[in-house]
Amino acid sequence: MEELVNLFHGFAVALQPYNIMLMVLGIVLGVIIGVLPGLGGANGVAILLPLTFSMSPTSAIIMLSCIYWGALFGGAITSILFNIPGEPWSVATTFDGYPMAQQGKAGEALTAAFTSSFVGALFAVIMITLVAPLVASFALQFGPAEKFAVYFLAFCSFVGLSKEPPFKTIAAMMIGFALAAVGLDSITGQLRLTFGSTHLLNGFDFLIAVIGLFGIGEILLTMEEGLAFRGGKAKINLRVVLQTWKELPKYWMTSLRSCFIGCWMGITPAGATPASFMSYGIAKRVAKNGNNFGKGEVEGVIAPETAAHAAGTAALLPMLSLGVPGSPTAAVLLGGLLIWGLQPGPMLFVEQKEFVWGLIASMYLGNLVGLIVVLTCVPIFAAILRVPFSIIAPLILVLCAIGAYSVHSSTFDVVLMLVFGVIGYLLKKCNYPLAPLVLAIVLGDKAEEAFRQSLLGSQGSFGIFLSNPLVGTIMVLGLIALFWSVIQHGYTRLRGAMA
């Protein structure tokens, strides 16, 4: 149990008063960053990175990773209160979190979100502590074909497990793919669908689409309904936390499943966003009260939040052991490691024990500190909903505009956000689901890239997607998920015929 000895050394490092202070500071900054849509954990960490150069590497990573945890926690707040995802991975949290807030259960939703985040992170950290070397070698098996298979599974499980009409889901997804295709074609190095406009060089940024589709779209819908104020009944005392905690153990199955999905997606490395979507999709199909998903079901908050946080935490493992970042924020942290003179890679665990285990210990403590900080603030967050909508709506609009601007420091993006807002409003009116569209914008170009890399490597043969047990299994799972309803239907009929 050398790991445990190392871990206790790590705790000793992380528990120094100076480091605890940095932890709290990091969490608070992170929550603020997470709340502001568009700013995002990656940007926040990048901005603060130079300030940490004068600290020791261990203290610096403790502070920066706490900003990361804070952003993970904070992303849920605006999703639940205003239907505006502060971070890409909290999109799925809006599906049930926002309806809960509208029913006056914002406190419950926030508590469930924060607690699940903590559970997911804890699970992932324990996994990192115990099986880090094993997991690293698993991640090495992922070439382009395996990566494509993972994306394929994410898309299939969304189409197949969704309760929306499949053709509307697919239509929305195709719009997303088309938007994801704009910009630089990373395989040929040519510009695609930019129509000579320099604004479109970068393609459509996922964050701008999300802020528009969800945030602006929601404001338009609410305005149409006459500026009704729906969140007013929110209870605002700390008892709500304890009451919600009593409920949570009932959903242990969902939590555990989401933890596994999250860890897996974090390591492979697909990241927190697909993890949250996949976890939500599967929970919706498997849960007993799955039919109520989308109408304000606590389980619909637990599933994506647990998976997102587990994935976000697990994403740090490939970064440390292989030098490949599992998320944009991890990429910035990676840059930090190099600047502090630490070389991420197979030798880091051997040569920099104090650093690695200090970081892992700070994952435990940072998440705990984070949970305490955000839970005590639940009543304050929930109280925001008491402000009349006619005051809060312009504020949200300004926040959205600032968020969209900050993604690339470009005013064109603000206009784009408004256009997406109108599109979001129209799609909602026509009952098209927005989630598949968002999923396709996020993962569309990555999936395309992996697909074309695989075919380049196999000289055009599709056999590569079944060429080894790993990729074959994931592809078959994807197909099963896609045709799940058909299979289920056929099975019921078969049983009917037998009886």
Added chain:
Amino acid sequence: MRRSTHLAFGAIAAMCAGGITFPATAAWEPVRPVEFIVPAGTGGGADQMARTIQGIVTKHSLMKQPLVVINKSGGAGGEGFLDLKGSGGNPHKIIITLSNLFTTPLATGIPFNWKDLTPVAMLALDEFVLWVNAEKPYKTAKEYIEAVKAAPAGSMKMGGTGSKQEDQIITVAVEKATSTRFTYIPYKGGGEVAVQLVGNHVDSTVNNPIEAVAQWRGGKLRPLCVFDAQPMSYDEQIADGKSWKDIPTCKSQGLDMEYLMLRGIFMSPRATKDQVEYYIDLFKKVRATPEWQDFMKSGAFNTTFLTGADYAKWIEAEEKRHQTLMKDAGFLAPSN
């Protein structure tokens, strides 16, 4: 929002530095925060260098105004270059370049040429090394090239960063020099490329030293040769008792190809002599810090420093070379 946050944090940084004053050495000085554009994504080589410089400037209080790093990576960096081109006469904007200074306009046809900008200084040159997986039997570049020749054409895979950029240009040049054919597979980042090689998903790469050094030290990768006229100068042991200095040049292995990537600084168009002098002076100070020297060592950079006419002459020659290389490879956009 981003910019104002930068300002806010910058202001904090400036306050920390407030107690220290240093004599102005140049006639011109920034009066506003300076934007440091990176025409590439966060976490890549150029981004790391820019953020290291930002950290050094902050730590040693080399500027009175904050230096703010902004990534503009759209269109293979075209977004960043066009932004600077459109900021003529604004001395508070500088850009760090990589080879996409030449390759992006040539491959995509965007209306940009380096002559649109004002050259400031060459900070360093990044080396390229031919890597294979350490499990493979090839000990020298010669052995590897023989194996590629023996295998069916196109069955050996070369992994690299980006499409029609430096890695693919080198690959095509290697093919020409040895009459072989690789299948080139583009990835998003250099670190990912190195890990794909460790996982045996590709057969070789031309990673920069900093992208692959961790895997070399971990015993997963083996360097075969460096695409430079002479071996690198760093003699500190890295792995198997070998140092960067022990890697032979590709030319000595019968692979006649040299390629170095520019890590240089440019300003917006119509900058005055005073303004250029200010930044040259600033980067001279940056280069003198121990942090910068450590960074150069960790990435085994070629530390050539050029300014003024020498720098412009170097860029001009390099532009001509890229034009030839990319034309030969068939990478030019139809409009060029």
